[in-house]
Amino acid sequence: GQQVMQIPQYQHVQEGEDFTTYCNSSTTLSNIQWYKQRPGGHPVFLIQLVKSGEVKKQKRLTFQFGEAKKNSSLHITATQTTDVGTYFCARMYSGGGADGLTFGKGTHLIIQP
């Protein structure tokens, strides 16, 4: 019920190719957050989506929230070596007054120059 499923687990792309990771939930999400974790580093917040059908852009990154608020995607156009890392989606932990986030397992982006 609380989990978010993320695919693919790994994605190899050539530098300059596009990349997309998908996040799915069996239940409606109040919001969805995206994080990036560089190799050896800690996760860094990228964005939060709240509205049904919302689309937000950050330079080459495009984030979408599904109309039913059960799925989300992150798309990177023309990948660069600086995009290497693991991208996580996360939902607010809910139920019983709990706090914090439930994370997907992440998509590891590997870029071949």
Add this chain to the structure above:
Amino acid sequence: SQTIHQWPATLVQPVGSPLSLECTVEGTSNPNLYWYRQAAGRGLQLLFYSVGIGQISSEVPQNLSASRPQDRQFILSSKKLLLSDSGFYLCARRGLAWDEQFFGPGTRLTVL
């Protein structure tokens, strides 16, 4: 500043030994604080959260415990480490704008 400090950065401990990881935060008083663990292939798992001094909630039953002796100090402990406790332990605070999590640099724990 909303800087989060964690120490040690890396730690190698034998099975059965105790553990104490410390997290301190700067900036806003009475922050919501969290402990996450990142084990290989399992993503980030919420372990504990705290909304104030002495207030700890556990999300996953295990041999770990947490304490918050001061407003900006959050400690993760264990009396006897297991091999399965190995992982990357991240302290986080709740953001003010988006309820996002700001993570500290983390502690890499290896239990041998």
